[in-house]
Amino acid sequence: MESTLTSDTFLTLPAAPAPFTQLRRTLAADVLKLRRTAALRLTLVSGALPVLLTFCIFFFKGYIILKAGGTPWPRFISTAWQTAGTLLLPLFVVLLTSLVVHIETKATAWKHLYAQPVGRGAVFGSKLLLILVLNAVALLLFAGLVLGAGVLLGVLKPKLGFQTYSIPLPAVAWMLLRTYVATLGLLAVQYIVSLYWRSFVVPVGVGMGAVVSVIALMQWEHANKIPYAAPFFTAVSMKMGKGSLEVAHALAKHEWYSLGWFAGVLVVGYLLLYRRNVTN
Amino acid sequence: MSTTPLLETRSLSFRFGKRPILHDVNLLVEPGSIYGFLGPNGAGKSTTMRLLLGLLRPAAGSVHLFGHNLAQHRVALLNRVGALIENPSLYDHLTGRENVEATRRLRGVAASRTAEVLALVGLSDNAHRPAREYSLGMRQRLGLAIALLSDPDLLLLDEPTNGLDPNGIIEMRELLRELREQHGKTIVVSSHLIGEIEKVATHVGVIQLGSLVFQGSLRELQQLQTGRARLVLETASADTCRNLLPRLLTDAVATAPGTLWLQWVSNQHTAEVAAALVAAGQPLYGLRLEQPSLEDTFLHLTEAKPELVK
Structure with missing residues (x-):
C-alpha cells in the first residue's frame, strides 16, 4: 500500500528520556495528582490530634502534673510525643502510603502509567519520594504544633511556666530525626504491600493488624526488630533528667533495624514488582 | 510488501x-x-x-x-x-x-x-x-x-x-x-x-x-464475503427438484420444504439453474442472490463450530 512514512524517519529509534528526567517528570505529575486528595489533608491535619489532646491535658490538669516546679517543657514534649508515637504515628504512615498508592488504583491508572515513556523505576521512585516528603512534612508540622501549643499555654496559663523556660530545641531536633528514621521500616513494608495488592483494604488491614499485634508483642525480646514497633521505642526513649529532656544524639538499635528494613524491603519489593504484568 | x-x-x-x-x-x-x-x-x-x-x-x-x-x-x-x-x-x-x-x-x-x-x-x-x-x-x-x-x-x-x-x-x-x-x-x-x-x-x-x-x-475481507454469496431458490418441492436435477443441485441444501440454498458460482450458472428448473416442469416462485453482510462474514470467521451452509 502507498505510504508517506516509509523514509528513515520512522525507523530511527527515538531517544528515551534520561533516568533522572523520567523521575522528575513522574514526580511533577504525582505532585499534581495530590491536589484535593485525602492523602494531602491527612498529612496537613494528622499532627493536630495528639497535640490537641496533650494541650487539653496540660490546660486543665497541668497544675497537678507540673506541681514539682521547674521547666514544664520536657514533660509536655514527652507526653505529646508518646501520645503520637505509640499508636497514631504508625497508623498515620499506614494510611498515608495506602492513600497515595490508591490514587492510581482508584483511577485504574496503572495501565495508563506504565504505557507512558517512563520506566518502572521512575514510577516506583517518584511515589516513594512523595510519601517520604509527606511523612517528613507531617512530622515537622507535628513538632511545630507541639512547640506552638507550649507557647500558647505560656500565654493562657502563665503559672505553668512555659514562658519562663527555654524550649529544648536540640532535643526536639534529635527526636524528629530519630522518629523519622523509626518510621522508615514500616513505611517501606506498607509501600510494597500497597503496590503489590493494589487495593486500599489490604494494606490498611495489614498495617492495622501489624500495629495492634506489636502492642501485644512489646515485651518480647525481639520486639525491637519489628518495624511497626520502632516509633514506639523511639517515643519512650526520651528520658526526663534534672530539669531537662535527655535524648540520645545517635540512632538507637531499633532505628538501625528500621533503616535495614527500609533498604531490604525496597530492594526485594522492587525486584518482585519489576517484572510483573499490569492487569488493571 | x-x-x-x-x-x-x-x-x-x-x-x-x-x-x-x-x-x-x-x-x-x-x-x-x-x-x-x-x-x-x-x-x-x-x-x-x-x-x-x-x-x-x-x-x-x-x-x-x-x-x-x-x-x-x-x-x-x-x-x-x-x-x-x-x-x-x-x-x-x-x-x-x-x-x-x-x-x-x-x-x-x-x-x-x-x-x-x-x-x-x-x-x-x-x-x-x-x-x-x-x-x-x-x-x-x-x-x-x-x-x-x-x-x-x-x-x-x-x-x-x-x-x-x-x-x-x-x-x-x-x-x-x-x-x-x-x-x-x-x-x-x-x-x-x-x-x-x-x-x-x-x-x-x-x-x-x-x-x-x-x-x-478491508477489500480482501469484502472479497471473502462475495465468495460466500448464495442463491436462494423458491419452488414447490425442494426434494423433487433435487431428484430431477442431480448435477446442478447436488450440493444444494433444503432449508424449508420449498426452499433451496446453493452456492453462488456465476451469472451463467444462475441462468442455467433457472432454465433447467423450468424445463423440468417445476414452478419457480423466486430466485434471488443473497450477499452475506460483512457481519455474517465476521460471525462466520469467529464461530467456533462449522457453519450449517458451506
Whole structure:
C-alpha cells in the first residue's frame, strides 16, 4: 500500500528520556495528582490530634502534673510525643502510603502509567519520594504544633511556666530525626504491600493488624526488630533528667533495624514488582 | 510488501497462569493505515493491546514497533505511542484539564498541548469541571485527548466508542479518519462491532479464541464475503427438484420444504439453474442472490463450530 512514512524517519529509534528526567517528570505529575486528595489533608491535619489532646491535658490538669516546679517543657514534649508515637504515628504512615498508592488504583491508572515513556523505576521512585516528603512534612508540622501549643499555654496559663523556660530545641531536633528514621521500616513494608495488592483494604488491614499485634508483642525480646514497633521505642526513649529532656544524639538499635528494613524491603519489593504484568 | 511494518508481532503468545489466552498471533500493521482489530468479547483483544504496550510479558514471541523490539526499547518506543486501553484512566478528584496536565507533565510535552488536545476533542468548555462529573462519552473523549497529547505516530485505541452515543460514534470516526489522512497517523482500533470497523478501517484483523483467523485489507475481507454469496431458490418441492436435477443441485441444501440454498458460482450458472428448473416442469416462485453482510462474514470467521451452509 502507498505510504508517506516509509523514509528513515520512522525507523530511527527515538531517544528515551534520561533516568533522572523520567523521575522528575513522574514526580511533577504525582505532585499534581495530590491536589484535593485525602492523602494531602491527612498529612496537613494528622499532627493536630495528639497535640490537641496533650494541650487539653496540660490546660486543665497541668497544675497537678507540673506541681514539682521547674521547666514544664520536657514533660509536655514527652507526653505529646508518646501520645503520637505509640499508636497514631504508625497508623498515620499506614494510611498515608495506602492513600497515595490508591490514587492510581482508584483511577485504574496503572495501565495508563506504565504505557507512558517512563520506566518502572521512575514510577516506583517518584511515589516513594512523595510519601517520604509527606511523612517528613507531617512530622515537622507535628513538632511545630507541639512547640506552638507550649507557647500558647505560656500565654493562657502563665503559672505553668512555659514562658519562663527555654524550649529544648536540640532535643526536639534529635527526636524528629530519630522518629523519622523509626518510621522508615514500616513505611517501606506498607509501600510494597500497597503496590503489590493494589487495593486500599489490604494494606490498611495489614498495617492495622501489624500495629495492634506489636502492642501485644512489646515485651518480647525481639520486639525491637519489628518495624511497626520502632516509633514506639523511639517515643519512650526520651528520658526526663534534672530539669531537662535527655535524648540520645545517635540512632538507637531499633532505628538501625528500621533503616535495614527500609533498604531490604525496597530492594526485594522492587525486584518482585519489576517484572510483573499490569492487569488493571 | 516492501515497507517495514510499523507494528508487528511475531508468534505472540500469552497465558494467564496455565490458561492460554493468545496463540501464535502475527499482527502486521502498515504505516498510515487504520487497522481494525475485531473479535468477540473475550477473544483476546485487550490482552493483545496490553502486550503491544509492554504491560504484559509475552509467554513467547515478540512485539516490534517502528522496526524495534519493544522488550528492549520500551521507554523509547512508547515516546511515539499514544494509547487508550479499555475505560480511560481518569483521576476523578482532578478537573479535565488537570487530568490532561498530569500526563503532559509525565511525558514532558509542551504546555500548550493541553489546551490544543482539549479543543481537538471538544472539551475546552468543560475542562474546569471535575472528571467525576463527566458523562461516559466525555470521559472517553478526555481519554482520547490524553492519548493524543504527544502527537504520537501510532495510536492504540481499545474499544474507543464504548459508551458513546450515535453522534459521538460518528464524531470519533471522523476524528480517526482525519488523524490518518491529514496527520499521517497509524491507528490500531479494536472493536467487537464489525459495522463500526468497516466504516473507518483500511485493514482488518479478526481474532477468535486467541488466534488470528483473518488479516488483510478491508477489500480482501469484502472479497471473502462475495465468495460466500448464495442463491436462494423458491419452488414447490425442494426434494423433487433435487431428484430431477442431480448435477446442478447436488450440493444444494433444503432449508424449508420449498426452499433451496446453493452456492453462488456465476451469472451463467444462475441462468442455467433457472432454465433447467423450468424445463423440468417445476414452478419457480423466486430466485434471488443473497450477499452475506460483512457481519455474517465476521460471525462466520469467529464461530467456533462449522457453519450449517458451506
